[in-house]
Amino acid sequence: MSFKMIQPILQYLGMVKAKPSLEYLQKLITAYSTTVPWESFSRILRKDKLIEPEKCIRLEFEFWNDAITYGTGGTCYESNFAFNFLLKSLGFETYLTINEIKDKSSLHSAIIVSIDSTKFIVDIGYPLYAPIPLNKKKAVFVKQNKIEYVSTYLSEDRYLIENYPHPKPYLYHLTDKPIGIKDYLQICVDDYGEKGLFLDRMIIRKVKQGIPTRFDSEDLPFNIHQLQNGLKIKQYLDIENIIVTLSEFYNININIIKQVFKLQAKLRPALGFIQVGQDKHR
Numbered sequence: 624m625s626f627k628m629i630q631p632i633l634q635y636l637g638m639v640k641a642k643p644s645l646e647y648l649q650k651l652i653t654a655y656s657t658t659v660p661w662e663s664f665s666r667i668l669r670k671d672k673l674i675e676p677e678k679c680i681r682l683e684f685e686f687w688n689d690a691i692t693y694g695t696g697g698t699c700y701e702s703n704f705a706f707n708f709l710l711k712s713l714g715f716e717t718y719l720t721i722n723e724i725k726d727k728s729s730l731h732s733a734i735i736v737s738i739d740s741t742k743f744i745v746d747i748g749y750p751l752y753a754p755i756p757l758n759k760k761k762a763v764f765v766k767q768n769k770i771e772y773v774s775t776y777l778s779e780d781r782y783l784i785e786n787y788p789h790p791k792p793y794l795y796h797l798t799d800k801p802i803g804i805k806d807y808l809q810i811c812v813d814d815y816g817e818k819g820l821f822l823d824r825m826i827i828r829k830v831k832q833g834i835p836t837r838f839d840s841e842d843l844p845f846n847i848h849q850l851q852n853g854l855k856i857k858q859y860l861d862i863e864n865i866i867v868t869l870s871e872f873y874n875i876n877i878n879i880i881k882q883v884f885k886l887q888a889k890l891r892p893a894l895g896f897i898q899v900g901q902d903k904h905r
Contacts, residue, residue: 628684629712635691643715645738648745648754649767651713653830655706655747658690660873661828663821664883665695670822671886676815680808683708693876698821699748700811703732706747710736717745718801721810724794729820730810731795744774744784744797750828752835757782757799768833769852788853825883827873838869840887847872 633640636654641647666679673679681689681697686705689695696702703719710717716737724731733746736754743754753767755774762775775783780799785792814820825840835850842848845865846857860868866884870877 631691632687632709640713643713645754648736652745652747652752652754656750656752656830660696660875661702661750662696663698663824663826664875664879665689666698667822667883667886668879670815676812679815680811693879694874695879699732700814703734703746703748707734719807720798720800721802722798723796725796726793733797735799749794768830768835790853825887829873
């Protein structure tokens with residue numbers, strides 16, 4: 624990634640370039656999680672417009688340009704891919720991994736960053752809000768945003784990753800093995816295919832004032848919930864103003880929010896999505 628590309632990204636994140644360190648890595652993760660959302664809206668819209676999975680994937684330049692221009696982010700594969708390239712461009716030693724979410728029978732990406740001979744999981748694609756050390760001799764605990772992350776070595780480069788307090792402490796099983804870029808991008812393509820995740824489910828996650836928040840179209844009535852001490856504190860949304868509310872709260876372009884609601888209203892009317900084709904938010 625060129626210097627000309629790095630500068631706008633760091634400026635967008637409210638960061639400046641510095642030498643790679645654990646402290647700087649944490650600041651980058653915090654800046655990202657409070658600026659760039661984990662969201663499926665851009666993904667749903669892209670699939671509808673481009674259709675063919677090979678055309679849908681966004682590489683790092685397009686991902687960051689969309690983030691800066693429209694306030695979007697992405698789901699795990701594209702988010703971690705783009706963040707990994709930023710870390711490499713800043714001098715961090717990194718590689719991508721593909722891991723297993725057992726309770727959902729699905730795959731998940733994560734980044735491994737090596738600092739002073741210690742490996743850390745970096746995963747803004749879940750998202751995790753702190754770098755989590757890997758240690759084969761003992762479980763490691765890291766606390767950030769009132770969430771305690773735990774990595775526990777299992778065997779053969781596999782680790783159990785959990786977070787507490789949380790209604791569902793289990794996160795995933797990490798496999799500490801690098802994956803090649805070609806293979807990684809093929810997984811990205813496949814994720815826009817028939818079995819791809821979050822192509823019909825609207826989700827936004829973002830840290831606001833130090834608190835993780837989430838909107839999920841399958842959590843009805845529509846609400847934005849905050850995760851506090853393992854409990855979901857819900858703020859229910861006015862259905863007539865939901866598009867404006869989500870756009871302003873998460874700082875995502877209102878036209879993207881509107882277009883995806885229109886798609887969902889057509890595809891999944893049973894969920895009670897509002898018909899926004901004639902709404903007042905134009």
